[in-house]
Amino acid sequence: MRSARAIALAASLAAACAHAPARTAGTHLPGDPAWPRGEGRTIAWLGEVRGPEDLGIVRGFLGRVWAVVTGRRDVEGLYRPSGVAVDADGRVAIADPGRRTVHLYDPARREARRIRGEGRAALVFPVAVAFVRGTLLVADPDAGAVRAFDRRGRAVPAPVPLPPLRRPVALAVDEARGRLFVTDTAAHAVHVVPLAPGGEARVLGGRGADPGRFNYPTHLAVDAEGRLAVCDAMNFRVQLFDAALRPAGAFGQAGDGLGDLPRPKGIAVDRDGVVFVLDGYYDVIQAFDRGGRLLGALGGSGVGPGRLWLAAGMALDARGRLWVADTFNGRVQLFDLEARTP
Amino acid sequence: MIALALVLQLGLGAPADVRGTKHNLAASSGNAIRALGVDEVCVFCHTPHGAYQSRPVWNRDLSYQDGASLYALYGSTTLDSSVVRPTGASKLCLSCHDGTLAIGSLMNLDAVRNVTVPMQGGVTTMPAGRTRLGTDLRNDHPISMVPNVAADPEIQLPPPGDPVRLREGSTPGQKDTVQCTSCHDPHLTSYKFLVKDNDRGALCLTCHPKPGWLGSRHEASLATYPANGPNGATVGDLGCLACHAPHNGQSPSRLLHTNNLSVGTPRPWAEENVCFSCHQPGGTGVDPARGRAAPDLLTQFQKLTHHPVELKTDEHQPVFTSHLPAPETTLNQRKHVECVDCHNPHRVQALPGNVHEGMKGISLSGGEVVDDEVNDLRQYEVCFRCHGDAFATFVPPAPTRPPGGSNKRLEFQPTNDSFHPVPEPGRNQSTYLNNVDDAPDGQLRGNDWQGNRLNRFSTVLCSDCHNNEATADTPGSARGSPSGPKGPHGSSNARLLRASYSTQVGTPGGAPFGGYSPSNFALCFLCHDERRLRGVSVNRSNFFQQGGVGAGRDNLHQVHLVDRTNAACHECHYNVHSNVQAANTDYRNVLGTDTHLVNFAPNVRPFPGPDPYYGDRPALPRYGRTPGNRPYCFLSCHGRDAMDGVKTVYLPPNP
């Protein structure tokens, strides 16, 4: 069962790499969950990633023998994934603070790396990742720093000067507008770092409950129009900002009803502007429009397909697939947000 | 009232849990090793968060990660289980007790990672002493091994419900492994954190049942050890720990230890010194049941001649284990022996009991014999292990005995023409040889000379000739002597003999001795009546010549020993064990009858002329019978022509 899914997932990714949009209702098995999206579309569960082989990255024969001999397969896999990013080339970075590691999977090259940093740049507790112009950025709140690594996993200087950070927990990149967003939870702030020299550095937030202020902000998402969405955790809401980074509304509140956001711990905005918010306490992903109206919900607590367990961190790739770091289940789940109703 | 209750409660002393142990490293514990400032107990081993491993939420790093060669591990030729690397809970214990990591080195303290707590007095790693096992675990009881019970009848698994338990090892979930925690619970207030009292070896005996130990001399000993020990513990109380040390044993492979490091061998922890711990002057107190302390064997082994236990250190694997010892590889080294070649210290009895209880030996026919509940070994069967076909501590296989020496197993075959009566009563049933006048029916008459209680139906032990010279105070068997310690451990006489037996020989032109002295042959006269050799007529031996040369000289022993040549017994009874390997004697027509233990010393030469009876020229000194069936000698003594062809005829009175 598992291997069948892995093969299906690998095939799906291979198809994706060929620039053929994988509208993939057929790539998941019968009985796997799908959620209606309206207008003949569904959200389909594609599979799960627990290690590089689930992305078709298979070790050579000797490597496999060595894995059997040493029983170390699990060491290569995900242990406590809590942040994920996918770049334009299909490279997947998964922060795994349980292993003090960022797993860097490159399905196209069939390469898997573990990035741990070295020396003073050693990763202590990597929780979030982002790609900036080919450079991998890693937010390490326990180190109070954002680290940068090149394609081969070597530590490099950050591509742009970063402000002093107390507890950076999330990253978002708007390449089109040359902006890097970094959440500093302890400062109740989101830093806006210009990617180009001479750009304007800004700080959003400050502690509070008013619009534009935060109480323990965490995860970030930026959409194609440059609009920012921030999980404002201890205000139990998502705050939206327009492309000029002016407050543009908020939704959510503490509560246990649909539409409430007691523990917002991951966010993504799709090409239609739908805001997907992961709730870390109830293990659900809720979809909202930009007006804060609830569109739907998927997930729920559990260990099976589509179920979540203390998940934290989501990323949307260019092909409309939502990668969800299912932390305590030790996996990253993949949902196709743009599947067609069979 | 409340204050009183508080005082009472505090007055109860240390609490009966881990807080009352040396493992309480809290600053307020009062222990010698304790923290500065940190007043917690559990934290020095456990943490609720961020543990090294979940069980038992371990708060320390370990000394090694994946079985690197950090430790030298226990090994023994008698170990059936494999000891590969420390596993399971043992690794945790070693993180302090191997002395590599600071005691105060913790993974977590107050939510701070990798903290080193300063200790009182600047202690960092485990101070030198008995609790610091170090990384050399060869002298510690093996850990992290799955006991191979099937291979050894003297090993058993702890019974269900016993406080001694097997623990998890390298197979998760399988409690099949001996770990530190099999014997120790680090939280217990009991002595050395043992899971149960080891009085009289009770803890050790849980897994090492040692059949025969109960009631053995060492188990039953009431002698205090050390002699003036503060707690008055007896050897029996100490049990296994009297000789063994589960940790820091001085002799690694058997985990032996000794308090007697002063004995003058280059290896103070040699296994014989374990025995000498008690078996030396004042080594133990007096056993009230026996009225004496442990026999002083150390002095025996320091005498002129002794079984050379000191030459090798822990060289021979005990033969009383279930293992076949490795054969001796080098046969050209000096003769050596170990205490355990003759004694099984787990089962040994004191005289008159079986000192070889639980040993193995070699029978007259050359097979292995085992001392067990049914059969007792005979003493010579123990001796044959080295003094027989081979220097064999076991049978088979054994390396071939190198040339030289004599094979006592062959010498004492009862089918031999002549032998000292070790395996059976001797072949010479002449009443004249023995020093007791006995009736034809063999019964003692009661006038046995010197009271040695031997007659022609008696057998003797090897140790009746080879023994502590102190036993020469009593004629007959050495076991009748009030002196001791008995046994062929050592003697101030040559050849480990119980009494003087001179084999000095003369040179051409000079007699061996200036004059006859019975003290030269005191050994022989412990059993043989000197008067038989020197008397005439009725009291003579049957080596006589009718119508001898002068009064009293018909007794030819008297002639050889006293009157003419002052010869030594040795000249004609060169090998007194037996004739069977006589290399310097030509027996003519006597074999198969009796040869009277006559075999000639090498300096006795053949006669340079033709034999008067047979006309041949024997190449060796001849002891034969004439065609008329009369014994005669035909030889030269010391190069002199001592015979005239007539006097060589030996005429027994009763042909």
Add this chain to the structure above:
Amino acid sequence: MTAAARLLVVAALAAPPPPRASLLDASRHNFFGPGAHAPDAAIDLCQFCHVPNRLPGAAAPPPRWAPDAPPQAAALDVRADPHGQPLPLRFAGSTLRCLSCHDSTVSRIAIPFRPSSTSLRGDEVAADRHRRDAPGDAYLAIPDGWAGRVMGNHPVGVPYPLGSGGYRLYGPRASPLGTDDWQADPRLRGLKLFSDRSGFVLPAGGAGVECASCHDPHGTPHRPFLRLPKARSELCLGCHAK
């Protein structure tokens, strides 16, 4: 919709004891900042951990993508998955509350993540994975799949051998627990046990250990939020008779 429209039914919140409240007020669990309060006193500090309970469907409009969803789907807490496996937790309600923040984002302290980050070796990971539960038997077991998640920590979501000596530790092949190793009732010493039925009466075999057994998140004099002092390990020895 206003906060006042919500109905709080969490029993423990109905009448918080004042001393506790003042401790909480000053503690780091006051996410408004020390001494600060919400303008709406009804939910105030409690909401940070205790999710305010809303009557299902009372306020939220139906999800637009599934307007015909049944009314019970209006609650977020549709945790039971009729087709999938339930979470392998027995007593985990309060523990989930803790872990949903203690992941080094909102909270600096990420308890369940930290252990393996530096220390757990591969063989230990494998060993932990082999420890399994035997459902229906009296094992003081770490539920399947749970061990790996809290590895390196004192177990939570596990039963306490309260009033029963029949427990075994961590699986069917394990040795029986000596009752001598455990305090008869740690509640008498000030620690807390939880029921897997959310009741206040703890049946024998139904008492569980959670984060809040040792920690009181409402604030205590003993940092960090400990119910008993660490001095001379009074806290540990409240359960463990060592």
